[in-house]
Amino acid sequence: MKGLLQRDLRLAIRAGGGFGLALAFFLIVVILVPFGVGPSADVLAPIAPGVLWLGALLACLLSLDRIFATDYEDGSLEFLATAPVPLEGVVAVKALAHWLTTGLPLTLAAPVFGVFLNLPSGGYGWLVASLALGTPALSMIGAFGAALTVGLKRGGLLLSLLVLPLYIPTLIFGADTVRRGVDGLEAGTSLILMTGITLGTLALLPFAGAAALRVNLR
Amino acid sequence: MSFWEYANPRRFMAFTDRVMGPAFVLAGVALSFGLVWGFFFTPNDFRQGSTVKIIYLHVPSAFMAINIWVMMLVTSLVWLIRRHHVSALAAKAAAPVGVTMTLIALMTGAIWGQPMWGTFWVWDPRLTSFLILFLFYLGYMALWSAIDDPDTAADLTSVLCLVGSVFAFLSRYAVNFWNQGLHQGASLSLDKEENISDVFWLPLVVCLAGFIFLFLALVLLRTRSEIRKRRVHAITVRERAA
Numbered sequence: 001m002k003g004l005l006q007r008d009l010r011l012a013i014r015a016g017g018g019f020g021l022a023l024a025f026f027l028i029v030v031i032l033v034p035f036g037v038g039p040s041a042d043v044l045a046p047i048a049p050g051v052l053w054l055g056a057l058l059a060c061l062l063s064l065d066r067i068f069a070t071d072y073e074d075g076s077l078e079f080l081a082t083a084p085v086p087l088e089g090v091v092a093v094k095a096l097a098h099w100l101t102t103g104l105p106l107t108l109a110a111p112v113f114g115v116f117l118n119l120p121s122g123g124y125g126w127l128v129a130s131l132a133l134g135t136p137a138l139s140m141i142g143a144f145g146a147a148l149t150v151g152l153k154r155g156g157l158l159l160s161l162l163v164l165p166l167y168i169p170t171l172i173f174g175a176d177t178v179r180r181g182v183d184g185l186e187a188g189t190s191l192i193l194m195t196g197i198t199l200g201t202l203a204l205l206p207f208a209g210a211a212a213l214r215v216n217l218r
Numbered sequence: 219m220s221f222w223e224y225a226n227p228r229r230f231m232a233f234t235d236r237v238m239g240p241a242f243v244l245a246g247v248a249l250s251f252g253l254v255w256g257f258f259f260t261p262n263d264f265r266q267g268s269t270v271k272i273i274y275l276h277v278p279s280a281f282m283a284i285n286i287w288v289m290m291l292v293t294s295l296v297w298l299i300r301r302h303h304v305s306a307l308a309a310k311a312a313a314p315v316g317v318t319m320t321l322i323a324l325m326t327g328a329i330w331g332q333p334m335w336g337t338f339w340v341w342d343p344r345l346t347s348f349l350i351l352f353l354f355y356l357g358y359m360a361l362w363s364a365i366d367d368p369d370t371a372a373d374l375t376s377v378l379c380l381v382g383s384v385f386a387f388l389s390r391y392a393v394n395f396w397n398q399g400l401h402q403g404a405s406l407s408l409d410k411e412e413n414i415s416d417v418f419w420l421p422l423v424v425c426l427a428g429f430i431f432l433f434l435a436l437v438l439l440r441t442r443s444e445i446r447k448r449r450v451h452a453i454t455v456r457e458r459a460a
């Protein structure tokens with residue numbers, strides 16, 4: 001499993017596309033927002049938490065179909081399915097690799113992008129905390145969606161339609177944490193609820209993802 | 219004689235052939251009776267005037283929208299556990315009915331909301347969770363239509379239905395956290411002191427029964443045509459092989 005993680009990370013970094021692309025996409029979304037709503041800090045500051053979370057979510061979505069698609073095409077997924085590691089573990093490791101190459105960089109870069117959007121000073125800590133605890137859920141849900149659609153020719157659009165509604169609870173609590181942090185309210189509750197969702201997805205979705213993969217490999 | 223006998227498509231077809239006609243008749247009678255009663259023979263509400271009468275469409279369709287998803291969850295589980303094809307086809311057949319019910323509930327709510335709340339749409343928790351339910355139905359149907367192999371499609375949509383149910387439930391309570399509501403609370407519960415007046419309650423129950431029969435008839439009709447489609451497919455494949 002450790003070997004699989006190393007292999008996936010190496011592929012993501014060397015093959016290009018996955019690693020930097022999500023960050024660049026996040027940057028572009030953040031830059032486009034002021035063009036859409038105007039440059040005034042009065043407008044940008046209140047919407048900054050939501051925009052940052054939405055940007056991170058969309059950037060995460062971008063590379064989801066690569067989690068299983070390339071391995072499915074060249075047949076290595078079938079090797080993984082027959083390997084002594086349980087398929088549930090493979091799904092979890094794949095999601096972890098996806099998180100390390102998208103969620104983690106997004107989390108680390110988010111404060112910088114927060115400056116662009118005039119995020120009020122109280123929100124930075126909560127922004128990083130909520131993204132760090134929330135993006136693993138995005139990767140895990142995404143890995144499940146990718147496992148569902150791996151056998152399809154053009155699964156990308158369908159993948160977004162399936163995965164985005166599943167992102168709603170995480171988005172609600174994640175953006176709510178930052179908004180409350182900015183307003184100086186008690187933000188811990190939202191953060192804890194969101195972390196609960198993350199832990200729940202990490203515990204259960206590997207099984208659903210592995211079930212979907214088995215069907216697709218049949 | 220057990221319930222599982224009807225997992226045999228032939229038994230299912232024979233049984234539903236007898237049941238479907240009466241279901242349509244009952245749906246027609248209950249709906250026309252309930253709606254005419256509700257629309258023309260109930261008093262106007264003290265505050266809402268005649269707009270209150272949209273309740274006879276809004277409440278039953280919302281009720282069905284949620285319960286059809288639950289029915290799809292149950293039939294998906296039956297498919298995953300016992301591998302009865304009829305069950306998977308029933309789930310497939312129910313989804314378009316469910317999405318229509320969701321749409322009816324959303325639209326009647328919007329039509330009522332314009333004169334009463336002064337807006338077609340607010341981001342109220344109940345309204346929002348219905349919109350999310352609508353998205354779940356769309357995703358479920360899209361996945362069915364995207365996969366060619368029927369067994370793979372049935373398996374994957376069932377898994378999606380299970381996971382989707384958990385997330386739909388989560389979203390239902392997450393949106394409460396996110397915004398305060400305009401929508402009134404429950405007033406049809408059986409265990410509450412203060413409920414809707416009997417004048418409105420009785421025709422509403424008749425309409426609810428009508429919607430339930432209508433759903434039953436429609437889902438049977440659609441399941442039967444799915445089964446026939448399978449048979450036709452099997453015959454054409456066999457002929458091509460011969």
